[in-house]
Amino acid sequence: MRCDYACGTHEGLSRRSFIGGASAGALSMLGFNGMTEVQASKKLASQQKQVVVFWLSGGVSQLETWDPKPGTETGGPFLSIPTSAPGVQISELLPHTAQQMHHLALVRGINTKENDHGKGGYIMQTGRKKQPGFAFPYLGSTFSSHLSSPDSPLPGYISVGAGGSSSESTFLGPRHAPLVLSGGRAPSNLELHKSMQPDRDQMRRKLRNKISRRFEQKRKTAHTEVYNESFDQAAALMSKRDVFDFSKFSDKDVERYGKHDFGRHCLMARQLIEKGVTFVKVGHTNYDTHSENFNFHIEQLGEFDKPFATFISDLYDRGLLEHTLIICMCEFGRTPRINSRIGRDHWGTAWSVALGGTGIKGGAVSGKTNETGTKVIDREVNGGHLFHTYYQAVGLDSTEEFYPNGQPIAKADPKAEPIKEILV
């Protein structure tokens, strides 16, 4: 999904990178051994670790969310409020989230040194800076590969209202690319065509398999394998179509989450997690507020706050938060300086994310910025630290390596380490 920003850039997925990523994914099917770390994956799958990312596209302001500085020159007009976590204050724009802070931890010392949407998004979703000639897999694909059962009929990575591209899975293969629920709708054609009877469909598939097998005996390639797998995946998806039936939310739930796209997307995410999907990315847009930062944050966070808090509360009530990692992040924060358009610009130097759920110490705060929020003065971390933390939170060893085509690639940046103070 194309996502435009006020500054004129758009989410950095060009056609070329898409094709490159897709072919890299396909070709890696033969040479990649990393994804066959079946033992670890199976073990984790049995523990049902799941991940939900809330992606606040455009870059939400840390000063209007997790690291308020009321009364200072850079603080803006909003006050801070106490939360359910003793001693932790967040912006008054998040009153519902404040009541769930005992489930969440804050990382206030992020310095990614990146103010570009595409590059910032890449760092936050891969844990690395962009490197020429090599593409790291995105968070969703990584956890799909590690946490999903290899024979699960469900896709391991589903994106709801957050876009996504097949190139995100890179060498992990197309199986771990996102299934994008475009416009927050279920995938189309999950039902058999009216004219097709189930027994006839079964016969058709058998015939196709037979022909394919005969073809593969002589000409098996990565492409043919991917091609065949796509049929299997489609069939598996059709057999699990109830997962994507989003028509049965109760009126009460719709009321609680709000009658807007984001509320509905959160409800969809809850259902997907309940049904066992490993990784769900929910998008909320747009926070690229170069102008009217405060009015737009009232508007956007006014929409975000309640469904987000309700989602966390529901997951906790249903016992799902115990094994689900929640990450609320974006590509960067926003400048402490308020510009002449009453806006804030891009700021990767000192900003925050919120984490919660499995492996995370609720109410913990890591890192500190100075009085005006212009600089990290304690416990500076970057995307690498965050990736190690995500891995550890779901019980994975972040110091292991991938082996695409036999070459060792560290799963998380070896120069960084997990943020232990927010881990259980």
Next chain:
Amino acid sequence: MSFLRLVISLRVCLLTGMLALTTTLTGLMAEKPKDKPATPQLPVLAVKPILDHGPTPLPAALKFAQLDAEKATKQSAAQFAVVKEVSQKFKVVNIEIESDQKKIQEAKLKITTDTGTLKKTQQALKQLKAAKAKQKNLKVKSGIVLEAARPQPDVDVLSRQIEKSGKLIKEIEQSLKARRSQLEEIKKQVAAEKKQLGLLKTKESQFTEFVNLYQEKAPVADPKLLREVASYQHSRPLYSCKIDGSGNYLLAGAQGSNFNRWDIVSAANTQLAGHQSWVRRFDLHGSSSLMITGAYEGKIAWWDLTSAQPKPQHLITAHKGYVRGVSVSPDGKLVATAGNDRLIKIWSVQTAKLIQTLEGHEHHIYNVKFHPSGRYLLSGDLRGNLKQWDTKTWTAKRKFDGSAIYKYDPTFRGHIGGVRGMDISHDGKYFAISGIGQVSNAFAGIGVPTVILFDWETGKQLAIMTPSDNFKGTCWGVRFHPENDFIAAAGGNSSGMIWFWKLGEQKPYFSQKVKSVPYDLDFHPDGLRMCIACYDKTARLFSMAPKAPFELAKEKAKKKK
């Protein structure tokens, strides 16, 4: 075969054409989605012609010029006393320093004398000791009787005296250091006070020139003569401004909790503390020194402007979220406030008690203002919806469409716009709203600064007023000149502008670039001056008055250079 292909291609063409036609018709016939703003109405010009009555003489300006001149005279005299006092202080400290220096010199002299005596004594004692030894030897050898030694000063006493003098010097030197730094401070203070005295003297003479000028002929306001005549500094960007009815103070809210009161003549600043957030709107009580402010933390406050250090007389939580509109009724009995909770609240000015809550707006209310007749109240919201309320029944009487300054940007999924500025002409015949129109990029604030002029009687739009060039930004504030000579508006994006339109005209007849983006403007009650509150932490006072001799002389000198 080819025939068959032709038939197929024709069929395809036909079908495509039908499809296109159906799509077009469907598009035309489709009902407008409720959430989308209506297409801005074209200005309905000539509902009734607005005659350009030309510039109006402003005889009242003389009174304000005299007030300023008198104030400058009084302030000069007071400042002269301050300078005298500080200079006296300077003299006292200087004398103390001289006295200390003298004491040091005396102590040093005593040390020199005592040291000399000590040296001599020590030498004499040494010689005596040597002589004693020599005599002892001689006595042993020849049996000669020793001579008695002459009496010498006590060495220990001398040493103690020298030590005491040294300590005294150190002590005086230390206090001297402190006094010298005190003197430096006082010296700076004297310079600053003298400078201020100079400024006040200059102002005194300048205001006197204006008094003389206005005595000759009642002046008229001419925006083409617009020039900055004073500026007032704060530590945060300024966000709202007004000049009180007496012409004494320039008042300004800021992007911070402290509110500013500047004496217009001396620029002396008083910070009004009480709010916790930004004050975007406030209003003044016409017949008293009362001011009522509304801030983004949701509170409203009552202040007495004559107090040396005003404190909130009442501080009330009025709205949930921002207070964006404050207006005191013309009779001074009521104050209307409005905010992000989509409510208008009517309060008693005297008791600060809530009288009425008006519901009806569906979006954040950006502005509220009483009609000069006091019979009506006008309110405007984020989407440019305007409502006229009856102040007897507190019911909505009419609606006006100001949606030209609102847009839902589907790309950024944000509502942009709102009634950022609103004013009703002093005669009550017209009202105007301002904001940003024709938005092409909501999150970068790219749009056209826009003012919409309405006719009060008919409720029709008289003009949609925009800059004559390609300037982009928001028109943050709009004001009718007290005599309806023109409409002024201020705004910008990364740079600031002030525009002047004749009533009913769509393009300004004069525009002036200003040093920083102004978020608000107001006219001085003399009708000749206006103030703006700017992003660069500065409030600026401009004049549109005829130029005084000192200004003409300065211009002439500049030209010569």
